[in-house]
Amino acid sequence: MHWIDLRSDTVTQPTVAMREAMMRAPVGDDVYGEDPSVNALQARLADDLGFQAGLFVPSGTQSNLIGLMAHCQRGDEYVVGMDAHTYKYEGGGAAVLGSIQPQPLVHAPDGTLPLDAMERAIKPIDPHFARTRLLCLENTWHGRALPLAYLADARTLCDRRGLSLHLDGARMFNAAVALRVAPREIARHFDSVSVCLSKGLGAPVGSVLLGTRELIESARRWRKVVGGGMRQAGMLAAAASFALDHHVARLADDHARAARIAEGLRGADGIHVVAQHTNMVFIDVPVERHDALRRALDDARIRVSIGYTPAIRLVTHLDVDDEGVERTVQALRAFAAG
Numbered sequence: 001m002h003w004i005d006l007r008s009d010t011v012t013q014p015t016v017a018m019r020e021a022m023m024r025a026p027v028g029d030d031v032y033g034e035d036p037s038v039n040a041l042q043a044r045l046a047d048d049l050g051f052q053a054g055l056f057v058p059s060g061t062q063s064n065l066i067g068l069m070a071h072c073q074r075g076d077e078y079v080v081g082m083d084a085h086t087y088k089y090e091g092g093g094a095a096v097l098g099s100i101q102p103q104p105l106v107h108a109p110d111g112t113l114p115l116d117a118m119e120r121a122i123k124p125i126d127p128h129f130a131r132t133r134l135l136c137l138e139n140t141w142h143g144r145a146l147p148l149a150y151l152a153d154a155r156t157l158c159d160r161r162g163l164s165l166h167l168d169g170a171r172m173f174n175a176a177v178a179l180r181v182a183p184r185e186i187a188r189h190f191d192s193v194s195v196c197l198s199k200g201l202g203a204p205v206g207s208v209l210l211g212t213r214e215l216i217e218s219a220r221r222w223r224k225v226v227g228g229g230m231r232q233a234g235m236l237a238a239a240a241s242f243a244l245d246h247h248v249a250r251l252a253d254d255h256a257r258a259a260r261i262a263e264g265l266r267g268a269d270g271i272h273v274v275a276q277h278t279n280m281v282f283i284d285v286p287v288e289r290h291d292a293l294r295r296a297l298d299d300a301r302i303r304v305s306i307g308y309t310p311a312i313r314l315v316t317h318l319d320v321d322d323e324g325v326e327r328t329v330q331a332l333r334a335f336a337a338g
């Protein structure tokens with residue numbers, strides 16, 4: 001029996017066709033700006049999402065970090081969600097490496113950061129305070145696509161208060177597919193966007209930061225400083241371009257499969273479906289049953305994420321098919337009945 005790995009959409013294996021595209025990729029030294037496959041990926045995403053320039057980087061963490069460092073100087077502040085990846089799951093990089101102070105806010109249940117709280121968090125210009133420079137949002141957030149009207153309101157607030165607006169769009173393509181809009185309809189509200197190619201899109205490695213030419217030039221400098229300047233990176237960029245060509249529309253299949261898992265668990269004793277949005281399902285099982293759940297899922301050769309987020313998380317992706325979904329539902333229902 002093969003493993004069904006629902007811990008994250010980062011676990012996907014490059015497909016045979018993707019590996020072939022990687023084999024064929026023309027490459028050059030990207031630190032000199034000479035890798036044609038990297039340049040093509042950056043230009044294409046910038047064009048698709050409505051930005052002047054893009055920068056290919058090894059990870060989403062680095063993309064967010066150098067984006068923040070390009071927006072903010074030492075002693076500046078960025079406003080961010082308490083549970084945002086940038087704040088909570090990136091080792092405090094903006095503070096550690098950028099001398100940028102985070103101002104965390106509590107998320108509303110729909111994943112938005114309430115704009116009145118946001119407004120109250122902006123510091124007066126005064127030597128007592130860090131300079132509030134940037135608002136950072138995350139979309140999708142725990143699988144939820146943020147409403148477009150909220151993004152427009154956040155943009156208006158940032159314009160009025162002279163702040164920049166960054167999106168951690170690790171799963172922005174999932175949001176676009178869920179909302180049935182072109183990705184640029186989300187991206188257009190932001191000064192910079194970071195997108196991951198290595199999540200549901202199925203590339204092995206890589207993120208792209210998008211912004212103005214000036215911002216990206218500054219981020220390119222920081223990328224080198226933090227050790228992210230890669231040489232013949234075109235093979236990775238080719239995988240990312242392949243993912244954009246072939247794996248965007250199919251995200252809808254992942255969303256349907258996550259919905260099927262949520263539906264299949266409805267009414268199961270002792271399993272509470274907390275939420276399901278796009279490719280994520282969150283379930284609650286009483287803590288005293290977690291060890292038993294681990295064992296039951298291990299026996300069924302299923303992996304889920306226990307203990308990483310408050311609820312147990314299941315994420316669908318390229319390597320989870322209908323059979324995998326049914327096996328998961330059956331194993332969880334059997335556990336609930338047992």
Ligand SMILES: *Cc1c(COP(=O)(O)O)cnc(C)c1O
Nearest residue numbers: 059060061062085086138168170
């Ligand atoms: C995965 C993820 C990142 C960072 O990606 P890495 O490539 O793992 O560094 C950033 N933000 C969010 C919301 C993510 O899910």
